[in-house]
Amino acid sequence: MNQTRDHNMAATTGGVEDLAPADPREHIEPTEAERPLSLWFVTFLCVCFGWGGYYMQRYSADYGALSYDENAGLGGAKTNVVKQVDPYVLGRRLFESVCARCHQPDGQGVAGQYPPLVGSEWVLAPGPARLIRIVLDGLQGPITVKGVAYNNNMTPHRDALTDAQIAAVLTYLRTQKDWGHNAAPVTPEEVAAIRSKTKDRAALGAWTAAELLALPEHEPAP
């Protein structure tokens, strides 16, 4: 038994007796040596504390409960400014984050569920009156797109998107070169006009295809 144990000890410890059962070679309990602190270390400590104090007082605004912006009152604040963006880029981003969830990133929709946008006569109609209404207040019931029938609900976006955003995303859809689209862009003013004209639509529910087809393609002048 002892022989096996010694053999195992040698095998597992290879000379340093840390894995062996307590035996005469174990070192006595650890201790700590006394040495003075180096000057470099003390300097390092001072630098840390200095930085900490500076950062704390600079980025705490007024320590107020409603002060969320750490750059407030510092002048040239970088927060709270959304960079101005080319409308085409804005439209593409909105398409990817909003429309693509149903109409898919490639714009082809889901068979039997969500109609495609690519080559859709609803998207490419010369006047955007019906299209703007669909985005503002949604669409329900049967609709034919590119000869295929669909019957679903589209979310209204009246509260979710501003006039500029709706104009940007519709312009993107109507001028998407990868899809071969070349229809006229949509302006925020056109969207605003229809938004105010249809401001009571929400209570009546989403549009149906029949209702929209009864409307003229071009919005009549006020």
Add this chain to the structure above:
Amino acid sequence: MSTGSPSILRSFSPAYTEDVAQQRALLAEIDTSCRGTLLLFFGAAVVWLLIGTVFGLTASLKLHWPNFLADTAWLTFGRVRPAHLNAVAFGFASNAALAVSLWLLCRLCRVPLMHAWVANIAGVAWNLGVAIGIAGILAGDSTGIEWLEIPGYASPLLFVSYALIAIWGVITFRFRRERRLYVSQWYLLAALFCFPWLYSVAQILLILEPVRGVVQAAVNWWFGHNVLGLWFTPIGIAAIYYFIPKVLGVPVYKYSLSLIGFWSLALFYNWNGMHHLVGGPLPAWLITVSIVASVMMTIPVVTVGLNHHFTMWGHFHKLKHSPVLRFMVFGGMSYTVTSLHGVLLSLRSVSEVTHFTHSTVAHAHTGMYAFFTMVMFGAIYYIVPRITQLAWPSARLIRIHFWASALGILLYIVPLAIGGTLQGMAMINPDVPFLAPDKYSVVTMTLPYLKVRSVSGFIILVGHLAFATSFVWIVARWLKAARHRQASPTTSHV
């Protein structure tokens, strides 16, 4: 007898003027007194390690293979992932932490474990609580609060268990024979004292009588971060401070660094919590104070790192022969890496990119696994032979364990930290779609890194199986030897 320790040994304590043989006899007596309790805790730790690793691997696979085991409610990702966290943190890591703390305190206080039955009951209660808690999480009863998911019907068991251990710890400490406090003892006492406070505050303010609105988030992350900073980290550092000088037979490099390291950790670490909420719905000053505290953590990290490194200085060649040293040094270096990474991640300009990405997962595993778990492995490899008076049966299994764990965790952390950072850069670029299957999108670009992480999980599992095999083997041998001794009680020592 002392192996060339170059500096002054503190010798004003009676223990050091005693006969060395007498001291060794006392240490052997202490080890034996701890045996049953430690084997209970270590055994539970091994079981939870395997369970937790399997949960973790399952969760990892699900992230790039969403249909994997998807049709059972209790195995959905959102339940397996917290089951993994609780199994490894409160199952494996806390059992190991409690056991190693008990043993270190006994040794450093120079008293055998008294009233072991108290600690044993605590151990059973703790593991019962964790088991019921994890079953509850899988059943859908999670509290929804990160790091505190264990449902309310299991947490009292944890609390009772913990209270027993804490009381036991205070009593042992009160009756210690060694008046002088070694650095490890400061850390251990801090950990044992802080954890029940953290846990009860969290339970009261988040579950029993929840505070209003977003103050819950502040309490949540004060608690969550302190589990890492005031429970696991001090015990890990205490272990390194004990085992490295112990194995080498040299004193710790500088006492003043030990002092500064401890007090700066105590002062700054527990203010870090709000760095989990940078950019979040809290007043600016609250976020700023945590960022400052996080950056100030460079003080304890550099201090402790220097202390450990210079203690090792001139002895690095011994890593070739000592598995315990390998685990400890790997753990110690990982502590430095994870903390400096954490300092970086807390800065607003970095958090803007890395928050919400997989790089924070990499960071968490650097701390919990590469640092804490590896240190616990080293401690277990040192302690078990001493309490059982047997050697580990196979050097090869230990080698397999170390290399599988070390290489596995490196393969986990490095790709995921890189991938997560790239994911963050994609996420803050609004021209990169969030999900577009055939293009570069935030979701699709993470897939290769997630797959590599699953591979690393398999490697880590191999290491854990090697470890479990060694443990079961040595305990089996000990049980056989114990039966032998019962049958023929002629051998002198136990």
Add this chain to the structure above:
Amino acid sequence: MNYAPLVFLGVFLTLASSWVGLVLAPQLQLGRQQEVKVEETSEVYPPVRPGLAQRGMEVYKANGCIYCHSQQVRPPGFGADIERNWGQRRTVARDYLHDKPVMLGTMRTGPDLTNIGVRQTSIQWHLQHLYDPQITSKGSIMPPFRFLFEKRKIGAKPSPDALALPREFAPEPGYEIVPKPEAKALVQYLLSLKANVPLPEAE
């Protein structure tokens, strides 16, 4: 000298300091915040969630949705949360007044959900997405939640709740997929997630 009491005192004071700073101070500053009146309506913001949405919150919590989805919008200029249309403004403390627990989340494996009730109001879409995310979001790594639905033999006529599914996801003929109460509650919870009322402190 017996340093032990000193160590205890020191540790106690340091932990107490952070408890005061990170737990007590926020509670004093934010603990009594109230709702605000929404202009031109009789509503308050944030509203209390109706019963079914509250049950849906329990489903969200039980299934660990927070481990992939966050519910906080970061300020403009800090990340791209606003540009990704996850909100028109950042979220602030007031947005979470009635939440128990507050599920801010720490991962965006999936998109932020603070305003999902604003940008996706279609119940059908949510049910399809939960049943199998591949239906609406090809390439998604979100797991399917088929266990929140029931496969039933079609009776005399199809159930009004039955899911409209594309052919490759639909069950065999004669069967329909119907959402369980948990699925419906979860969708109501998601539809209740809105933080688009302007607040002065969010400017």
